[in-house]
Amino acid sequence: MEPASSSRSVSSRGALRHRTGVSWVAPVNTPSISTSTSNEASIKNLSLLAIARTLMLLDQQVLHIADSVYKLISTGRLNPDDEQAQASAREDAAVIRAVNEHFNEIQLGRATFHEGYLQERILVTYWQKSFHLARQIIPLEIEDAAANGIKPSGATKQIGRVEEGAAALSTQLLRAASQGSLTHDMILSIAERWTRLEEILSFREREGGPEKVLESWDKLSETLEKQLRPSPLPPKRIYGSEFWSSTAILWSTFMVTTVAAVPLFAMGTRYSEHHAGTIEDADFYFLIQANLVQVLGIVLSYIPVWKSGQVPKRVGIPLTVLGIFLTILAIPVFLHLPKEWSNFLTMIGAFIQAFMVLQVVISST
Numbered sequence: 401m402e403p404a405s406s407s408r409s410v411s412s413r414g415a416l417r418h419r420t421g422v423s424w425v426a427p428v429n430t431p432s433i434s435t436s437t438s439n440e441a442s443i444k445n446l447s448l449l450a451i452a453r454t455l456m457l458l459d460q461q462v463l464h465i466a467d468s469v470y471k472l473i474s475t476g477r478l479n480p481d482d483e484q485a486q487a488s489a490r491e492d493a494a495v496i497r498a499v500n501e502h503f504n505e506i507q508l509g510r511a512t513f514h515e516g517y518l519q520e521r522i523l524v525t526y527w528q529k530s531f532h533l534a535r536q537i538i539p540l541e542i543e544d545a546a547a548n549g550i551k552p553s554g555a556t557k558q559i560g561r562v563e564e565g566a567a568a569l570s571t572q573l574l575r576a577a578s579q580g581s582l583t584h585d586m587i588l589s590i591a592e593r594w595t596r597l598e599e600i601l602s603f604r605e606r607e608g609g610p611e612k613v614l615e616s617w618d619k620l621s622e623t624l625e626k627q628l629r630p631s632p633l634p635p636k637r638i639y640g641s642e643f644w645s646s647t648a649i650l651w652s653t654f655m656v657t658t659v660a661a662v663p664l665f666a667m668g669t670r671y672s673e674h675h676a677g678t679i680e681d682a683d684f685y686f687l688i689q690a691n692l693v694q695v696l697g698i699v700l701s702y703i704p705v706w707k708s709g710q711v712p713k714r715v716g717i718p719l720t721v722l723g724i725f726l727t728i729l730a731i732p733v734f735l736h737l738p739k740e741w742s743n744f745l746t747m748i749g750a751f752i753q754a755f756m757v758l759q760v761v762i763s764s765t
Contacts, residue, residue: 442512442513442514442515443512443513443514443515443517443518445576445581447572447575447576447579447581448518448576448581448582448586449513450572450576451518451569451572451573451576451586452513452517452518453513454565454568454569454572455517455518455569455590455593456503456506456513457565458562458565458566458569458593459499459503459523459526459527460500460503461558461561461562461565462526462527462530462531462562462593463496463499463500463523463526463530464558465530465531465533465534465555465558465559466492466496466526466529466530466533467493467496467497468554468555468558469489469533469537469555470489470490470492470493470496471489471493473485473486473489474486474489474490474493496526499523499526518586518589518590519583519585519586519589520589521588521589521592523593524589524592524593524596527592527593527596527597528596531559531596531597531599531600533555534555534556534559534600535600535603537554537555537556538552538555538556538559538600538603538604538607538609539607541553541554541555541556542556542604542607542608542609546608552609556604556609559597559600559601559604560610562597563597563601563612563613563614566594566597566614567613567614567615569590570615570620573587573590573620573624574623574624574627577623577624577627577628578627580628582624582627582628584628587621587624587628591617591621594617594620595617597614598612598614598616598617601614649758649761649762650758650762653754653755653758656754657750657751657754661747661751665740665743665744665747668740668743669740672738672739672740673738673739674738674740675738675739676734676735676736676737676738676739677734677735677739677742678735679735683734683739684734684735687730687731687734687742687746688731690746691727691728691730691731691746691749694727694746694749694750694753695724695727695728695749697753698720698723698724698727698749698752698753698756699720699724701753701756701757701760702716702720702756704760705756705759705760708759711759716756719752719755719756720752720756722752723748723749723752723753723756724749726745726746726748726749726752727745727746727749729745730742730743730745730746730749733745
């Protein structure tokens with residue numbers, strides 16, 4: 401429904417003149433407001449229901465602005481000699497009463513909000529027409545209020561209430577968007593109302609009225625769009641290549657450190673001479689060489705684990721210290737206990753290093 405062209409202009413302070421042949425509002429057919437008496441078609445989402453109720457109050461307040469002006473005209477307080485304007489105002493006021501009857505049915509619990517209420521834009525025309533009328537009334541109200549030293553009333557005050565309701569609506573919109581309840585059609589319908597409200601608030605401020613404090617739609621819509629963007633899908637953790645590679649790594653680590661290392665250590669102990677080594681044994685220096693490299697490996701493998709947080713520090717730090725301690729302890733044990741015990745301590749340090757490397761590999765895959 402296209403908004404009608406401007407129908408009145410202020411020719412002098414305190415008088416509104418009717419322009420012949422131009423309708424004040426859109427056709428007088430009652431608009432189809434989306435209310436429902438069926439549970440199946442009603443809004444069930446609690447966030448959307450809260451938005452619908454706030455939007456209904458805003459619609460009623462905006463319609464009240466036009467209705468107040470129409471009453472002034474139909475009773476002859478404005479344009480008393482223009483019978484055509486009075487007849488048109490009475491018809492338009494009847495349309496507003498019909499719209500309000502729909503809302504009253506909801507407030508009395510006889511009907512509910514239809515799913516389409518938040519998407520249709522039929523009432524945007526009435527917002528535009530109401531604010532068109534308010535533009536002609538607001539300068540007079542502000543001038544009279546300033547002359548009498550009081551706050552503006554009438555349309556000026558009513559628009560302030562709409563601004564307060566819109567501020568509450570913005571919070572509800574952000575909550576619904578974060579839950580994924582809003583659609584682009586809903587946002588577009590509310591945007592049509594919001595931008596017209598911004599225009600009349602700016603006009604009121606220019607005329608010497610209260611300063612506009614409502615958040616701009618550009619800023620609000622940017623936040624809403626970010627909330628509406630679909631979140632990336634979580635990575636697949638089962639039956640993917642990452643799952644099978646991690647499984648293979650886990651089982652191969654288990655096989656090497658448990659199934660292979662333990663039996664081999666038992667066989668080595670069986671054939672060992674069970675006596676301590678000396679500093680003249682070549683194995684002593686090979687042991688120092690291998691264990692120093694192992695200490696370095698334990699430290700280097702724990703650094704990425706510590707940074708990634710893959711293993712809690714209360715677990716990772718003691719394990720790392722234990723691995724380093726046992727690896728270094730294996731060197732003097734070689735000289736004072738049977739050689740197999742030195743090998744056992746070195747093996748435990750190697751297991752800890754393998755655990756650290758395993759965490760690095762798993763975090764990367």
